[in-house]
Amino acid sequence: MxxxxxxxxxxxxxxxxxxxxxxxxxxxxxxxxxxxxxxxxxxxxxxxxxxxxxxxxxxxxxxxxxxxxxxxxxxxxxxxxxxxxxxxxxxxxxxxxxxxxxxxxxxxxxxxxxxxxxxxxxxxxxxxxxxxxxxxxxxxxxxxxxxxxxxxxxxxxxxxxxxxxxxxxxxxxxxxxTAEHHDLVLAVTSHVPHAIAYTMVGVADDLQRVTDSEVIRYSAAGFRDFTRIAASDPTMWRDVFLNNREAVLDILGRFAEELFVVQRAIRTGDGDYLHDYFTRTRAIRRGIIEAGQDTAAPDFGRIHKAEKGRAG
Amino acid sequence: MxxxxxxxxxxxxxxxxxxxxxxxxxxxxxxxxxxxxxxxxxxxxxxxxxxxxxxxxxxxxxxxxxxxxxxxxxxxxxxxxxxxxxxxxxxxxxxxxxxxxxxxxxxxxxxxxxxxxxxxxxxxxxxxxxxxxxxxxxxxxxxxxxxxxxxxxxxxxxxxxxxxxxxxxxxxxxxxxTAEHHDLVLAVTSHVPHAIAYTMVGVADDLQRVTDSEVIRYSAAGFRDFTRIAASDPTMWRDVFLNNREAVLDILGRFAEELFVVQRAIRTGDGDYLHDYFTRTRAIRRGIIEAGQDTAAPDFGRIHKAEKGRAG
Ligand SMILES: NC(=O)c1ccc[n+]([C@@H]2O[C@H](COP(=O)([O-])OP(=O)(O)OC[C@H]3O[C@@H](n4cnc5c(N)ncnc54)[C@H](OP(=O)(O)O)[C@@H]3O)[C@@H](O)[C@H]2O)c1
Ligand SMILES: NC(=O)c1ccc[n+]([C@@H]2O[C@H](COP(=O)([O-])OP(=O)(O)OC[C@H]3O[C@@H](n4cnc5c(N)ncnc54)[C@H](OP(=O)(O)O)[C@@H]3O)[C@@H](O)[C@H]2O)c1
CATH class of the missing domain: 3.40.50.720 (NAD(P)-binding Rossmann-like Domain)
Incomplete structure (x- = not known):
């Protein structure tokens, strides 16, 4: 001590x-x-x-x-x-x-x-x-x-x-x-995910054809996780983006590029590409759970009563 | 009954x-x-x-x-x-x-x-x-x-x-x-968030300058929520994207457009724009919690021992 x-x-x-x-x-x-x-x-x-x-x-x-x-x-x-x-x-x-x-x-x-x-x-x-x-x-x-x-x-x-x-x-x-490496790692694991979540929530907010109440009511299907990330403090995050501009723009650029590839696979109906892509990304999740950085409980453990019903 | x-x-x-x-x-x-x-x-x-x-x-x-x-x-x-x-x-x-x-x-x-x-x-x-x-x-x-x-x-x-x-x-x-309206609402609340999460996890997986183990170790800062979404079943999601192509591409297009606006605000250092944007998106989160679609507990309730330490 x-x-x-x-x-x-x-x-x-x-x-x-x-x-x-x-x-x-x-x-x-x-x-x-x-x-x-x-x-x-x-x-x-x-x-x-x-x-x-x-x-x-x-x-x-x-x-x-x-x-x-x-x-x-x-x-x-x-x-x-x-x-x-x-x-x-x-x-x-x-x-x-x-x-x-x-x-x-x-x-x-x-x-x-x-x-x-x-x-x-x-x-x-x-x-x-x-x-x-x-x-x-x-x-x-x-x-x-x-x-x-x-x-x-x-x-x-x-x-x-x-x-x-x-x-x-x-x-x-x-x-x-080093500070430089930190800023790149965090751009990947935190800053760009936040930028993306903020943007997606902004898109939903803009859509006139889908009313707010529908977006809110049916948010449980994935969107609500983005809204939690996008509920973070605006001042803190403005400062993060202004102060880690270079690394954030670098990773955002790669993300946009990759998104176009995924988008094209959807447009051309390339099911094999999508299936392979979605399989590869699963492995990272497994690593995170094994490294003790998150719960393996489904839905972040939001569902606490899981398994109970089996007696029924 | x-x-x-x-x-x-x-x-x-x-x-x-x-x-x-x-x-x-x-x-x-x-x-x-x-x-x-x-x-x-x-x-x-x-x-x-x-x-x-x-x-x-x-x-x-x-x-x-x-x-x-x-x-x-x-x-x-x-x-x-x-x-x-x-x-x-x-x-x-x-x-x-x-x-x-x-x-x-x-x-x-x-x-x-x-x-x-x-x-x-x-x-x-x-x-x-x-x-x-x-x-x-x-x-x-x-x-x-x-x-x-x-x-x-x-x-x-x-x-x-x-x-x-x-x-x-x-x-x-x-x-x-109607089925058409359902497919648009779900594109916003579920399908596009999944596409984005899969893509971001794919980007992280590709980066040579940031090792896998760093991405996993430091994932708690936002990225791990994306990995949970991107851990969903590849067959199910391939089929979703191939079968809701039009609505997904529509919303993905809007997302990409909006992302470029956010990206430019970061590049030009437009702090006011970012602060306003991040403030607006908070309101949607509040709506979701009020509608009973998620927990208000910080970090999805992952932190179960919150408050306890205050006695210390
Ligand atoms: N929140 C996170 O998830 C997180 C995680 C890791 C690191 N951080 C970092 O931790 C730092 C603080 O974040 P936080 O979450 O604790 O923020 P917070 O809850 O908003 O608290 C910020 C504190 O800084 C003070 N402050 C704000 N602007 C100031 C200024 N211009 N001059 C002097 N004091 C000022 C505030 O004072 P008033 O209350 O009087 O306004 C408040 O006491 C940030 O650098 C952030 O990047 C945050
Ligand atoms: N998972 C979700 O979050 C969720 C939420 C709402 C709705 N849905 C929808 O629910 C449906 C099922 O999803 P799930 O999560 O239950 O998937 P799942 O756990 O993977 O189960 C799929 C079931 O379908 C069978 N199956 C797979 N391919 C088949 C084929 N070509 N012909 C006949 N049977 C086949 C599987 O049989 P085997 O086990 O023998 O392979 C398995 O019993 C999907 O349409 C999905 O869009 C899913």
Whole structure:
């Protein structure tokens, strides 16, 4: 536990991720004190009421004073401005990290502001829900999920190791890679799926011939899974797309290309092609279940009473 | 109950849907006897072992003899051939139905074979999981899900009513519309989302720069929901796309068009457009939850221990 314990953790941003880090830190006993700051008075008041921080303060600079771990938990586009505000108050030797869903852009925004006597270790916990705000957090959010660290080439390995074991104490599994590789992997596993889901929900919303109520009523057949993804926070996702533009456009381009091939197979009635294609994609699902990244229960376990009826 | 009770229900095809109909029929006490047939000896043996039918027979013609309700539960592309096989053995006055995910094509395949003295009422229960085969069925599959009937213009209203109340006895809510409208609505809510999910999983599978294991390991960020959709039965889905070609290509075309608009907003850095777009799509999700078509629990309720940590 020695490597994972911090005296004072400062959280800048107290939404889903910030509040979940606070709850998980308390559960793990990984810090003596958690100090929090959020932009709006409303969020600060909610945070005080919920009590996940020991102290909620009125400025980001005040929050980071004497902290040996600072985690910036704001939308990707706001990381630069927040870092500029805290830079002058950081304690020597502090570890400064973030949770942004994009890494190259966050590094480009944060690194220039940071003094030489702190350790900057960017990180991204791959855990979230479609909800946001200080009330949506909970201690188990990171359990068995991955947290990817993207330390810079000249990072202090000791600081990186401390942050890894902190995230492990919070329940996560950890990995390291370059920021560039992270941004490409996430474009595939998260950013482009979100862009696609948002677009499909937008198409459904536009269709005049299919009324809203029909789309909603009959959504259980696949569409509703897209709507859950497309219910995520608009600010967060705007920032993700603007800040991981290159990788997202690269993968979106490949997707569009591939979609035309599938579309043509449907148009020309190439049943063998479709059958082969749909068989190949099954294997990936099997891998995900074997890797413990999802439930094998049908329909994500939504159907809880399965099997019961067999007695009938 | 009088309207919902059948003497003998014949099920042709004993996969996920056929076996679930059998279990649900038993639970409801909606038939005196259930007779089943499946193409392969293996499925027939499994069905006998599981015992959801009273009798499993060796030919489709034998299964329908004396049945007052016949439900064809095979992939959409096989409905015509199966109907040709049973046509000569149908009892006068029997209701003949199906469960196919596409309706115009199934009607075109089945209707020409059917004698004038039976009542053909096509139907589609909007319920399923990514699993298939006789072992995947369960009595609760249809509970609170919709079953859409698409009776032909000259259908006997009494037969349609009987079939509706049968599906209601099985737990479903029922609705009626034309086959053409059904196929358009389902293209939006189910078929195109499946095509997109299959394509995105295919893209991920192709990428050389991102290894399979990374895609699997980091799938929790959105991609894994696509893989669940894309794990559905390849034969069923090949048949859906080949048989609902026109509506699917129509909606896919709109999707591709819209995707280019979103893509351009990302490329040009139009944050306002993206934020507005992502805000609009949230409303549809809210509608789905209010309509009782999905859980409001974060992440589909995968996170069961939420809130617990707050005590910490
Ligand atoms: N949600 C996910 O699924 C997920 C998963 C992994 C990583 N992340 C990353 O985690 C970060 C936070 O996401 P979240 O889900 O926790 O979001 P959230 O629930 O919306 O919370 C965001 C927090 O940042 C504050 N904030 C917003 N804009 C700000 C600005 N311009 N300046 C200063 N503070 C600002 C907000 O303050 P107010 O409440 O006062 O507005 C709030 O406390 C993002 O970088 C995101 O990429 C999210
Ligand atoms: N799965 C869903 O989510 C869902 C939802 C609503 C409606 N549907 C519709 O329900 C129907 C059946 O789907 P399912 O999920 O039950 O599929 P399934 O689990 O794969 O079962 C299909 C059944 O049809 C039989 N069959 C397959 N090909 C055949 C052929 N050429 N001739 C005769 N019998 C054949 C199979 O026999 P063997 O086992 O012997 O091969 C099996 O008993 C499809 O029309 C589908 O569109 C499916």
């Amino acid at each position: 020695s490597g994972t314990h911090f005296r004072r953790v400062a959280l800048i941003g107290l939404g889903l991720i910030g509040s979940s880090i606070a709850w998980a830190t308390r559960r793990a006993g990984a810090a003596d004190e958690i100090v929090g700051y959020a932009r709006s008075a409303q969020t600060r008041a909610t945070a005080r009421k919920l009590g996940f921080c020991h102290k909620v303060v009125e400025s980001p600079a005040e929050a980071v004073e004497d902290a040996d771990l600072v985690i910036v938990c704001v939308p990707v586009g706001a990381c630069g401005a927040v870092t500029a505000e805290i830079a002058g108050s950081l304690a020597a030797g502090a570890i400064v990290s973030d949770v942004g869903s994009v890494k190259t852009s966050v590094i480009a925004q944060m690194a220039p502001h940071l003094p030489a006597n702190v350790h900057f270790v960017p990180a991204h916990p791959l855990a979230g829900t479609e909800h946001s705000g200080p009330e949506s957090g909970f201690a188990e959010l990171f359990d068995s999920r991955w947290c990817i660290l993207t330390p810079l080439p000249d990072a202090d390995p000791h600081a990186t190791r401390r942050l890894r074991s902190y995230w492990e104490a919070l329940g996560a599994r950890t990995d390291e890679m | 009088s309207g919902t009770h059948f003497r003998r229900v014949a099920l042709i095809g004993l996969g996920l849907i056929g076996s679930s109909i059998a279990w649900a029929t038993r639970r409801a006490g909606a038939a005196d006897e259930i007779v089943g047939y499946a193409r392969s000896a293996q499925t027939r043996a499994t069905a006998r072992k599981l015992g959801f039918c009273h009798k499993v027979v060796e030919s489709p013609a034998e299964a329908v003899e004396d049945a007052d309700l016949v439900i064809v539960c095979v992939p959409v592309g096989a409905c015509g051939a199966v109907t040709a096989e049973i046509a000569g053995s149908l009892a006068a006055g029997a209701i003949v139905s199906d469960v196919g995910s596409v309706k115009t094509s199934v009607i075109a395949q089945m209707a020409p074979h059917l004698p004038a003295n039976v009542h053909f009422v096509p139907a589609h229960p909007l319920a399923g999981t990514e699993h298939s085969g006789p072992e995947s069925g369960f009595a609760e599959l249809f509970d609170s899900r919709w079953c859409i009937l698409t009776p032909l213009p000259d259908a006997d209203p009494h037969a349609t009513r009987r079939l509706r109340s049968y599906w209601e006895a099985l737990g479903a809510r029922t609705d009626e519309m």
